[in-house]
Amino acid sequence: xxxxxxxxxxxxxxxxxxxxxxxxxxxxxxxxxxxxxxxxxxxxxxxxxxxxxxxxxxxxxxxxxxxxxxxxxxxxxxxxxxxxxxxxxxxxxxxxxxxxxxxxxxxxxxxxxxxxxxxxxxxxxxxxxxxxxx
Amino acid sequence: xxxxxxxxxxxxxxxxxxxxxxxxxxxxxxxxxxxxxxxxxxxxxxxxxxxxxxxxxxxxxxxxxxxxxxxxxxxxxxxxxxxxxxxxxxxxxxxxxxxxxxxxxxxxxxxxxxxxxxxxxxxxxxxxxxxxxxxxxxxxx
Numbered sequence: 001x002x003x004x005x006x007x008x009x010x011x012x013x014x015x016x017x018x019x020x021x022x023x024x025x026x027x028x029x030x031x032x033x034x035x036x037x038x039x040x041x042x043x044x045x046x047x048x049x050x051x052x053x054x055x056x057x058x059x060x061x062x063x064x065x066x067x068x069x070x071x072x073x074x075x076x077x078x079x080x081x082x083x084x085x086x087x088x089x090x091x092x093x094x095x096x097x098x099x100x101x102x103x104x105x106x107x108x109x110x111x112x113x114x115x116x117x118x119x120x121x122x123x124x125x126x127x128x129x130x131x132x133x134x
Numbered sequence: 135x136x137x138x139x140x141x142x143x144x145x146x147x148x149x150x151x152x153x154x155x156x157x158x159x160x161x162x163x164x165x166x167x168x169x170x171x172x173x174x175x176x177x178x179x180x181x182x183x184x185x186x187x188x189x190x191x192x193x194x195x196x197x198x199x200x201x202x203x204x205x206x207x208x209x210x211x212x213x214x215x216x217x218x219x220x221x222x223x224x225x226x227x228x229x230x231x232x233x234x235x236x237x238x239x240x241x242x243x244x245x246x247x248x249x250x251x252x253x254x255x256x257x258x259x260x261x262x263x264x265x266x267x268x269x270x271x272x273x274x275x
Contacts (some may be wrong), residue, residue: 045180105246
């Protein structure tokens, strides 16, 4: 799936939060990130149930030696709809790498899995606006 | 319309305004509580309980000004009117009310839906009283 495209930074320049990332991983800018381990370590989100950390604010390659990355936590972003419903007004969750679908009650109860609020209804594979506010 | 939000304190970056689409013939005053009424990103004035809250209208919209885009504040403190026979309680969540621009106490299903939450009451007021609400649209809780 295509990475997210941030269209509007909200808060203070998108309220970036710095996380630790593994040095050897490649992370394109705009990747939907998850909190993968303690303390404050992030990786690309890949599946339902991931704890959403934000959107990668910078490019990371496998060889750049970078071990810290900022994630945007307050913005409007175009995200790709995964397989399943993506409906305006519904909280969204990760469904696959860089893909979101409507969250279920269980996801909402575990607030950390919520990616944001969908602002439009889109078909599977299409991009739609999501309000992110972690 | 009556009961628009007043005494608005902008938080975040100037209230974190978000631009939405609006029908060109709609009319609404500054401070109107707005709902996301259709896809994509289209809003109208709230007019019933448990609607998807978009924010507080940040600019005047008349039926003849030709505008099709307006901004809503999404992060602020605002004085809102509590619905009749309702009591919003300090620390409790409120949702769009049965009457335009009023808020009612949020139900469990509203809170689970998240998008229907207008904000968190900063004081206890009831029965058409006016109280401060912390608004932060889209904030996961």
